[in-house]
Amino acid sequence: MNELIEELLRFLTRNPNLGLLMSALLTSSAVVCVAWAVVLQLQRRSARARNLVWRITMLMLLVVGVWRLTSEAAPPVAVVEWRVTMQEPPMNVAPIVLPERPVLILPEKSWSQRGLKWLESWGVRLWLGMAGALLLWKLARAFVGLVWLRKHSEPAPWLIERQAEKAGAPSTMRCRLAQRLQSPMLTGWRRPVIWLPKESAGWDEKRLDVVLHHELAHFQRSDVFWKWLAQCAVCLWWWQPLAWLAQRRLRFETEQAADDVAVLASGDTREYVRTLVEIAAGIPGRLRPTAGVTMFGGESIQQRVRELLKVNQWRGRIGIGAMSLIAVVAVILAVLAATKVEFKPKAPLYQSEAKLVAGSPLSGAVINWLAQQADYYGTIIETIESAEMKRRALERVRALNPNLKDKDVEIHAAQVKGSTMFGVQAVSTDGKYAKIFLDALLDEFVAFRQSVREQAVGKVVQKFVQETKSKRTVMEEKNAKLVEFQKSNNVLMLTNANNKGSLLLDTLNTQLQENQMTTADLELALRSIPAAVTNNQVNIGDAHPVTQTERDYIKTQSEVRRVENELKYLLETHKPDDPLVIEGKEKVAKERFLLNALVEPITEEMSTRAETAKRRIVVLQKMIADRQKEVLESGAKIAEYEKLKSEAELGRKDFENLGEQVTQIRQSLEDHSGNDFVAIQERARPATEVLQSGLIPVWRLWKSELKPAVEETPVKPGTTQKKEPVKAAS
Numbered sequence: 001m002n003e004l005i006e007e008l009l010r011f012l013t014r015n016p017n018l019g020l021l022m023s024a025l026l027t028s029s030a031v032v033c034v035a036w037a038v039v040l041q042l043q044r045r046s047a048r049a050r051n052l053v054w055r056i057t058m059l060m061l062l063v064v065g066v067w068r069l070t071s072e073a074a075p076p077v078a079v080v081e082w083r084v085t086m087q088e089p090p091m092n093v094a095p096i097v098l099p100e101r102p103v104l105i106l107p108e109k110s111w112s113q114r115g116l117k118w119l120e121s122w123g124v125r126l127w128l129g130m131a132g133a134l135l136l137w138k139l140a141r142a143f144v145g146l147v148w149l150r151k152h153s154e155p156a157p158w159l160i161e162r163q164a165e166k167a168g169a170p171s172t173m174r175c176r177l178a179q180r181l182q183s184p185m186l187t188g189w190r191r192p193v194i195w196l197p198k199e200s201a202g203w204d205e206k207r208l209d210v211v212l213h214h215e216l217a218h219f220q221r222s223d224v225f226w227k228w229l230a231q232c233a234v235c236l237w238w239w240q241p242l243a244w245l246a247q248r249r250l251r252f253e254t255e256q257a258a259d260d261v262a263v264l265a266s267g268d269t270r271e272y273v274r275t276l277v278e279i280a281a282g283i284p285g286r287l288r289p290t291a292g293v294t295m296f297g298g299e300s301i302q303q304r305v306r307e308l309l310k311v312n313q314w315r316g317r318i319g320i321g322a323m324s325l326i327a328v329v330a331v332i333l334a335v336l337a338a339t340k341v342e343f344k345p346k347a348p349l350y351q352s353e354a355k356l357v358a359g360s361p362l363s364g365a366v367i368n369w370l371a372q373q374a375d376y377y378g379t380i381i382e383t384i385e386s387a388e389m390k391r392r393a394l395e396r397v398r399a400l401n402p403n404l405k406d407k408d409v410e411i412h413a414a415q416v417k418g419s420t421m422f423g424v425q426a427v428s429t430d431g432k433y434a435k436i437f438l439d440a441l442l443d444e445f446v447a448f449r450q451s452v453r454e455q456a457v458g459k460v461v462q463k464f465v466q467e468t469k470s471k472r473t474v475m476e477e478k479n480a481k482l483v484e485f486q487k488s489n490n491v492l493m494l495t496n497a498n499n500k501g502s503l504l505l506d507t508l509n510t511q512l513q514e515n516q517m518t519t520a521d522l523e524l525a526l527r528s529i530p531a532a533v534t535n536n537q538v539n540i541g542d543a544h545p546v547t548q549t550e551r552d553y554i555k556t557q558s559e560v561r562r563v564e565n566e567l568k569y570l571l572e573t574h575k576p577d578d579p580l581v582i583e584g585k586e587k588v589a590k591e592r593f594l595l596n597a598l599v600e601p602i603t604e605e606m607s608t609r610a611e612t613a614k615r616r617i618v619v620l621q622k623m624i625a626d627r628q629k630e631v632l633e634s635g636a637k638i639a640e641y642e643k644l645k646s647e648a649e650l651g652r653k654d655f656e657n658l659g660e661q662v663t664q665i666r667q668s669l670e671d672h673s674g675n676d677f678v679a680i681q682e683r684a685r686p687a688t689e690v691l692q693s694g695l696i697p698v699w700r701l702w703k704s705e706l707k708p709a710v711e712e713t714p715v716k717p718g719t720t721q722k723k724e725p726v727k728a729a730s
Contacts, residue, residue, distance in 0.1 A: 015120045017119075017120050017121070017123050017124050018119060018120050018123060020068065020124065021123055021124070021127070022341070023068065023340055023341035024064065024065065024068045025240065026341050027064050027068070027336060027337070027339065027340070027341060028061055028064055028065070028237060028240050028242065028243065029240075029242055030336050031057060031060050031061060031064060031333055031336050031337065032057060032061070032242040032243070032245070032246050033242075034329065034332055034333060034336065035053055035054065035056070035057035035246065035329070035333065038053050038325065038326070038329045039053050039054070039249070041325070042322060042325070044312070044314075045314045045318070045319065045322050046257070046260060046312065046314040046315055046316060046317060046318060046319075046322075047253050047256035047257040047259075047260055047307070048257045048260065048316060048317065048318055049314070049318045049319070049322045049323075049326065050249075050253045050256075051221075051250065051253035051254055051256070051257045052318070052326055053326055053329060054246060054249050054250035054253055055226050055229075055250065056326070056329070056330050056333060057246050057250075057333065058226070058229055058230045058233045058246060058247065058250060059229065059233075060333040060334065060336070060337045061233045061236075061237055061243055061246070062229065062232060062233045062236060063337045064336075064337045065233070065236040065237060066236075067337065067338070067340075068340070069124070069127075069128065127239070130238050130239075131235050131236045131237075131238055132235075134235040134238050135231075135232060135235040135236075138231055138235065142291040143291075145291045146187065146291045149176075149178050149181070149195060149291070152178060152179045152180070153176045153177060153178035153179070153181075153195065154176065154177055155174070155175070155176055155177075156174075156175035156176055156177050156196060156200075156201075157201060160175050160196070160200070160201070160208065161174075161175055163205065163208055163209065163212060164194065164212050164216075167209060167212040167213055167216055167265075168216055169194075169212070169216055169219075170192075170219075172190075172191055172192065173192045173193070173194065173219070174191075174192075174193050174194070175193070175194045175196060176193060176194070176195055176196070177196050177197070177198050177200060177201060178195050178196070178197070178198065179198050181195055181196070181197045181198070182197060182282070182296075183197075183279075183294040183295050183296040184196050184197070184200070184211045184214070184215055184279075184294065184295040185215075185291070185292045185293065185294040185295070186215045186218045186219055186223070186224060186292050186293050186294075187224065187291050187292030187293075188224065188292070189219075189222060189224045189225050192219050192224075194212070194215045195292070196211070199282075206271065206275065207275050207278070207279070209266065210262060210266060210271075210272055210275045210276070211275075211279070211295065213261070213262040213265045213266060214258050214259065214261075214262040214295055215258075215295065217257070217258035217261035217262055217265075218254070218258050218293045220261070221254075221257065221258070221261075223254050223258070223293045224292055224293055226250070226254070227251075227254070227292075227293055230246075230247045230250050230251075231247075233246075233247070234247045252303075254293065255295070255304065256304060256307055259272070259276075259304060259307075259308055260315045260316045261316060263308065263315070263316075264315065264316045269308060269309070272308070273305055273308050273309065276301065276304070276305065276308075277301065277305065279295070279296070280296055280301040348429065348689055348690075349427050349428070349429060349689070349690040350427070350428060350429070350430065350431030350434050350687035350688065350689055350690065351425055351426070351427050351434065351687060351688055351689075351690045352425070352426045352431065352434040352435040352438045352684045352685055352686070352687040352688075353423060353424070353425050353426075353438075353684070353685050354423075354424045354426075354438050354439070354442055354680070354682055354683055354684045354685065355421055355422065355423055355424070355680075355681040355682040356384075356421065356422040356424060356442065356445075356678060356679070356680060356681060357420055357421050357422075357678070357679050357681045358377070358380055358420055358421075358422060358678045358679075377415050377420075377422075380413075380422065380678070381413045381414065381415065381422065383445065383448070384411065384413040384422070384424060384441070384445055385411050385412065385413055389411075389441060389444060389445055389448070390409070390411060390441070392441075392444040392448070393437055393440040393441035393444050394406065394437070394440075396440040396443065396444055397433075397436055397437055397440045400436075400440070401436060404433060404436065405433075407428045407429060407430045407433045407434075407437075408428065408429070409426050409427065409428040409433070409434060409437045410426070410427040410428070411424065411425070411426055411438075411441065412424070412425045412427070413425075421681065424438065424441070424442065425438075426438035426441070426684070426687075427690060428687075431686070431687030431688075431689075432687065434684075434687045435684045435685070435686060435687050436684075438684035439683060439684045442680050442683070442684070443680075445678070446678055446679070446680060449678045464658075464661065464662070467658075468655075468658055471651065471654050471655050471658065472655055474651050474654075475648070475651035475652055475654070475655045477651075478644065478647045478648040478650075478651045479648050479651070479652075481644050481648075482641075482644040482645060482648045485640065485641060485644055486641075489637055489641070491638070491641055494634050494637050494638055494641075495638060497630070497634050498631060498634040498635055498638060501627055501630050501631040501634065502631055504627055505624060505627045505628060505631060508620055508623050508624045508627065509624060511616075511620055512617060512620040512621065512624065515613045515614075515616045515617045515620065516613075516617060518609075518610075518613045519610055519613040519614055519617065522606050522607075522609055522610040522613065523610060525606055526603060526606050526607065526610070547602075547605055549598060549601045549602055549605060550602060550605075552598055553595065553598040553599075553602055556591060556594050556595045556598060557595055559591050560588070560591040560592055560595055563584065563587045563588045563591050564588055566584055566587075567581070567584040567585060567587075567588050570584045
């Protein structure tokens with residue numbers, strides 16, 4: 001089946017006029033089929049919506065026909081293109097053995113071959129000739145019919161004219177009664193005329209109102225114009241059955257839409273149907289209108305009655321949803337009308353194959369080894385197919401083969417599954433050129449990989465040299481800073497001074513704490529001396545020496561306790577007015593006076609000692625601050641020395657480790673050069689033809705094609721013509 005279709009496509013490619021007819025047939029069929037599918041979706045909508053779809057369809061058919069026949073003046077917007085490979089005649093033909101006596105034998109062509117050849121030469125002319133003749137015949141028939149009607153008709157009575165005005169007829173519309181006219185009819189769109197049968201003079205008002213509303217609906221919807229547009233379309237597409245079918249559906253939907261308008265105007269569907277059936281009963285058969293739009297003559301009256309009796313909420317209107325769908329369909333039909341189907345020959349393609357083998361520089365110890373290996377092989381494929389490799393290969397081909405014409409070559413590379421081999425293909429319209437180009441591409445790719453490896457080694461060595469210089473410079477700078485510091489600072493003296501300063505600082509801190517405690521004890525004793533004297537609880541710190549006043553205070557306090565105890569005894573053994581009791585009381589008072597007198601000198605002494613301790617604290621704090629500053633300065637210098645010393649040591653170790661890096665770099669380069677290699681396993685094979693299928697068309701925007709400047713001259717019999725290779729369009 002595919003071979004049969006491809007043979008048909010080759011036949012249409014060889015015969016452009018028949019291809020034009022096939023293109024027109026396919027495009028027009030697509031337009032009608034799309035419209036039919038949309039009409040099926042609008043079955044539950046109004047006849048007005050379906051009529052609009054068929055109107056757009058007839059308009060698009062007319063556009064398609066005119067556009068196809070005038071493609072040179074008005075090129076299409078888009079193209080659906082079938083490209084098929086034309087079968088070339090075999091080059092190696094066995095020599096023909098001529099008979100002794102020359103005999104001229106011509107193959108007899110079959111009637112089908114002669115017919116197709118005639119159709120190729122005269123098909124388009126036949127199309128246009130028949131279309132023009134059919135259109136002229138229809139126009140002549142309509143003109144003769146109108147002349148006959150005017151000759152055998154008379155103006156309608158004023159009652160009918162008044163009835164037409166009441167129905168909404170414009171002032172330019174006239175009504176006439178014609179003889180032998182079986183169906184009411186509307187003609188003209190600038191000066192419309194309603195033609196009524198002679199018998200309509202005796203119709204009642206209801207029947208006349210129905211007929212007038214129906215014909216006025218045709219006038220309001222411009223059905224006469226669309227009828228003649230459809231006539232032009234079917235005359236142009238006289239050989240397309242779907243065009244006649246579309247005109248038939250348009251005529252039926254036109255009458256149905258006019259019926260809907262008349263029903264909405266009268267308001268009584270059953271009365272309208274009854275009147276329609278009564279008028280149709282007097283018509284002997286199906287009419288074939290020529291000049292205008294008749295009330296009858298399309299589909300059968302039974303189908304119109306069934307449509308009228310259906311309950312349809314969309315009667316007489318389209319609706320937003322249906323209008324949106326029709327707008328989309330209009331765009332689709334416009335795209336189809338602007339699209340041309342073309343059959344063009346496809347140049348044979350030849351393919352040459354070669355094989356590469358490549359090693360991976362990665363090892364199994366690398367994390368995500370499989371993913372990195374896939375990336376590495378993907379990079380090889382991208383490099384082979386890159387434009388840079390094609391450019392280098394083209395320059396190599398031009399240098400080695402200056403007589404060859406440049407051809408467009410497609411390069412495809414793929415890894416053989418489960419191996420490190422790569423298949424490389426070169427596809428071109430010239431087999432010899434494809435093989436030469438592929439060999440040049442392989443050589444350029446191997447040279448490119450070699451240059452990449454050399455650049456990588458050079459970068460590693462250069463980086464190592466730069467790193468060596470940098471580390472040596474750093475080591476020398478660190479050593480210079482260390483020597484300069486040692487010259488300006490005695491490290492041993494700094495260390496001893498720092499140690500002594502730390503010990504002295506500890507001693508000063510201890511003295512400061514002792515004086516602070518002494519001051520706190522004295523301040524507490526100053527606040528508690530009166531209470532201690534009263535309660536006999538004087539508390540003076542052990543760290544301070546006891547003064548003579550304090551000893552007297554303690555001795556007097558003991559004497560007060562002794563005298564008070566004697567007084568208590570006398571009070572228990574003697575009467576209160578006893579001289580001994582009175583004498584004891586005097587002793588107690590005396591001793592207490594002496595005790596209170598000692599409190600003031602004790603307070604003065606403690607205050608003096610507290611002030612002395614505070615002054616010592618200030619002096620100690622200043623000494624501690626000075627010592628801390630000295631210790632911090634010496635410590636900072638020692639820390640700076642240690643830092644310079646450690647940095648110099650690290651610089652020396654880094655410089656010494658460069659020797660180990662040399663060994664590692666050498667080993668890495670050896671491993672990389674051993675694994676990262678690319679070699680040609682198989683050179684380009686002789687090119688073979690690629691089997692191509694032209695069954696799938698390609699849609700693209702139209703663009704003009706440059707015509708050759710020099711036309712081909714006919715070749716005389718017995719002579720051969722040399723074919724020059726043509727550069728394929730890139």
